[in-house]
Amino acid sequence: MNRRIKMIVLAMFTGALLVAVVLSFIALGAMHLVPWLLLASLFLIPFLLNRSEQHHFVVWKDEYSVGVESLDDDHKKLLNLINNLQLAVHYQTGENFEKEALTDVVAYTKYHFEREEKMMQEASYADFDAHKAVHTAMIAKVNKFLLEYEKQGHDALEELAQYLKDWLVGHINGTDQEYSSLLREKGIN
Ligand SMILES: [Fe+2]
Ligand SMILES: [Fe+2]
Incomplete structure (x- = not known):
């Protein structure tokens, strides 16, 4: 509602x-x-x-760690940016704050995906292609949401923010955990 x-x-x-x-x-x-x-x-x-x-906000938990400091830092930053976006959705923060919060979380997600993909490649991670495909599909979905946001404005933001929150928390705590042991073993950080 x-x-x-x-x-x-x-x-x-x-x-x-x-x-x-x-x-x-x-x-x-x-x-x-x-x-x-x-x-x-x-x-x-x-x-x-x-x-x-x-319940709109997310808090970092140690179990989210992938054991690679730079990637954990990225993930923590992403959770902070999601919380900013939740603030924009659920409180009257104004259009500028809302757009900035949305731009920041999408831009940092793309930046983080690139960094993570480089590190997986460097480690010759066997599931690299599948992991990259998951990132690409997520960005495609976000782009569709962004088009909706362009048309509808604030009313389209709640669904988008909820998707970003659920996807990123689920991905950090799921798919990202799968490369953890290899990257740590190879000392990539
Ligand atoms: Fe990640
Ligand atoms: Fe990932």
Whole structure:
């Protein structure tokens, strides 16, 4: 759901709950448990909202490491750039910030793919062609999303950001792990 719609629904729900609290105090009195339970649920809203917003962001985990410092640094930077993009999607950060966040994550992804591919080649990695094909397919998909973004603007950004987040985290923690032992064995970093 679009963040603006979510905020409207939340504001309506909070307003309705507030009215219910007041009416229940009037109808049932302060000695009754129900008005107090309704009041307590009103205070839970900011907490639940914060919890639901947190899942948009990604945090580096040691298990993501491929054991090659330069590539881990790239992957960490990519996660930071994804978080910037999530910020642009879910908060009203303005068009300039949004476009810059998107350009940065796509540009750094391409830069990183090139670096990673060079290192895999240097190590004579047997699955190089398959790995490179996965990178190429991802860039092709992102280019399609970018065309949609050009047409629709902010409304197309959520799906794109979600794809970038899921793909990159899945790739770092999956396909990229497969070259890890060879690169470390050959001392490529
Ligand atoms: Fe990678
Ligand atoms: Fe990769």
